Amino acid sequence: MNYKVLLLASTVIVSAGLIYALAGASKRSGAGNAPSATATAGESGADVPGDATDVLISARRARRAPELAAGDWINSEAMTLASLKGKVVLVDFWTFGCYNCRNTLPALKRWDASYRGQGLTIIGVHSPEFDREKVLANVQREVRSLGINYPVVTDNEYETWNAFDIHAWPTVILLDKQGRIRWTHIGEGMYTETENAIKKLLAEESEQTKTTARVPKGIVMTDKIEKTDEEWRKELTPEQYYVTREKGTERAFTGAYWDNHEQGIYYCVACGQALFGSDTKYESGTGWPSFYQPLAAESVETETDDTLGVRRTEVKCHRCGAHLGHVFEDGPRPTGLRYCMNSAALKFVKDEESK
Numbered sequence: 001m002n003y004k005v006l007l008l009a010s011t012v013i014v015s016a017g018l019i020y021a022l023a024g025a026s027k028r029s030g031a032g033n034a035p036s037a038t039a040t041a042g043e044s045g046a047d048v049p050g051d052a053t054d055v056l057i058s059a060r061r062a063r064r065a066p067e068l069a070a071g072d073w074i075n076s077e078a079m080t081l082a083s084l085k086g087k088v089v090l091v092d093f094w095t096f097g098c099y100n101c102r103n104t105l106p107a108l109k110r111w112d113a114s115y116r117g118q119g120l121t122i123i124g125v126h127s128p129e130f131d132r133e134k135v136l137a138n139v140q141r142e143v144r145s146l147g148i149n150y151p152v153v154t155d156n157e158y159e160t161w162n163a164f165d166i167h168a169w170p171t172v173i174l175l176d177k178q179g180r181i182r183w184t185h186i187g188e189g190m191y192t193e194t195e196n197a198i199k200k201l202l203a204e205e206s207e208q209t210k211t212t213a214r215v216p217k218g219i220v221m222t223d224k225i226e227k228t229d230e231e232w233r234k235e236l237t238p239e240q241y242y243v244t245r246e247k248g249t250e251r252a253f254t255g256a257y258w259d260n261h262e263q264g265i266y267y268c269v270a271c272g273q274a275l276f277g278s279d280t281k282y283e284s285g286t287g288w289p290s291f292y293q294p295l296a297a298e299s300v301e302t303e304t305d306d307t308l309g310v311r312r313t314e315v316k317c318h319r320c321g322a323h324l325g326h327v328f329e330d331g332p333r334p335t336g337l338r339y340c341m342n343s344a345a346l347k348f349v350k351d352e353e354s355k
Contacts, residue, residue, distance in 0.1 A: 053184045056197050059204075062180035064329045064336050065091075065173070067304075067311065068125070069159030072136050074143050076151035079123065081179055082302045082313045082327070088115075088201045089175040090122045093155075093166050095133050096142035100188050101170040105146055107191045108172075111198060112150045118202050119177075124152040127161040129169070176201050178335050222298060225271045225320040236270060243344040244270050244322035247307075247314070252287025255343025260289065264350040266341075271320035275299050275346065276339070284331075284338055289346065291339040292331045300339075302327060315339060 051063075067081055081089060092108055094101035112122045124143075128134045134156045143152055155161055164173065167186075174183035174197055183197040227235075232245050242248040252258075257266070266276040266289070276291045276299075284290035294300045298318055305314040305326065315324045324345045331338035 051184075053186060054190055054193065055183075056200060057180075057182045059176065059178070059180060059182070059334070062176070062182050065089075065175050065179050065181050066160075066163035067313075068123070068153060069155065069157070069163065071126075071154040071156070071160075072139075074140055074152040074154075075149060079121075079151060079153075080302070080304055080313070081175065082304075084121055085179055085302075086119075086177050086297045088120050088177060088198065089179075090120060090198070091164070091173045091175065092122065092124045093127055093161060093164070093169060093171040093173075094124055095126055095128050095169055096139065096146070097128075097130055097133050098169040102146070103188050104170050104172070105148065107194070109147065109149070111195060115198060115202065116150075120198060120202060122150040124148065124150065125155050125160050126152055127155040127158055127166070127169070174198065174201060176204060178337075180336070221271075221273055221319055223319065227320075232270070237344075239344045240269055243342045244317075244324075247323040248342075249325075250288075250342045250344050255288065257289040257343040257346055257348055258287055260348060262348070262350055264348055265295070266291075266346045266348050268317040268320060268322055268324070269345055269347045270322040271317060272347075273299060273317050273319040275317065275324070276341070282332055284340070286338075286340060288325065288340050289343055290331070291341065292333075292335045292337055294339065300324065315341070317345075 065081055068079070070078075073079070090108070090111065092104070094104070096102075108122060108124075111120065116122075126133070126139055132138055134154075136154065139152070139154060153160075164171075170187065172183075172185045172194060173181055174194070176182045182201060183194065185194055229245065233241055236244065239250065243250060260281075261278075263278045265274055265278070266281075267274055274295050277295050280291045280293050282290060282292060301316050301318045302313050303316070305312045312326050313328075315327050316322060317324060322345055323342075325339065325341040328338045328340060329336060
């Protein structure tokens with residue numbers, strides 16, 4: 001009897017240990033964590049939910065990616081997803097101690113070498129599992145040792161991990177040129193399907209590219225303008241100077257253009273750079289002129305703004321650096337963006353006047 005009891009207890013212990021080991025492997029590799037896709041892997045699904053995996057989500061259903069949290073950058077200066085609009089971005093959640101993560105590296109390095117010049121940016125988000133993986137020197141050493149040349153950012157507090165709702169290493173996410181999550185794969189494998197998704201997203205024409213085709217020839221100026229504060233004060237009104245050079249904000253519903261419905265082009269009041277077209281202006285209800293995209297990608301530039309204790313994305317004129325306003329991710333289709341601008345930073349010219 002005692003022998004049978006001992007045999008039964010041993011069986012239970014072995015079974016429990018096997019289940020625990022398998023559960024740990026699932027966390028590492030992502031096996032069993034991926035929700036089942038409702039379309040064939042790699043297929044573009046118009047009716048597929050925006051959080052499906054192993055299927056190319058339609059732009060209409062895709063959700064916008066959250067911004068990357070602050071961290072230590074390796075192989076690059078600090079980057080933001082907002083600054084990468086117009087490029088396809090692959091975000092790889094990994095940690096150097098993860099065996100499965102290491103197995104995905106050959107594919108990632110090959111894609112970086114093959115498609116970086118075509119508009120692909122790979123960012124490795126290093127979200128550690130163990131304390132030794134939180135030490136920056138260890139991460140730097142492993143990045144060099146593993147031959148990783150693309151940008152890597154540390155995520156020791158798991159802010160980016162949580163923002164993207166990640167549950168396992170490795171997880172590969174593809175963002176389209178508008179910063180929307182279009183592809184997610186958890187674990188190893190699916191390399192051919194992921195590469196096909198990269199190719200499709202690279203081939204997609206961005207909304208900014210479509211808009212650029214409508215910009216009159218020569219209207220976007222690429223030369224830079226730099227002036228002293230004294231020179232800007234002489235050329236601008238006090239309100240224009242306050243907004244464009246001191247990063248001020250005019251009061252809502254007081255500007256000249258928040259309720260302007262005429263057709264034309266909005267220029268930078270400081271340097272004359274063409275910024276926005278009336279065809280992308282819409283009623284946001286905020287009391288400031290709002291657009292869902294600029295005339296051309298090279299017209300504006302963005303940078304992170306933490307001045308009010310809340311992370312926002314500042315929009316500036318690419319030519320002279322004038323503060324224009326901020327961009328938010330609550331706009332209409334097709335971009336989902338709201339460029340909330342100050343009228344004082346703009347000069348509107350009707351279509352017949354700009355010809």
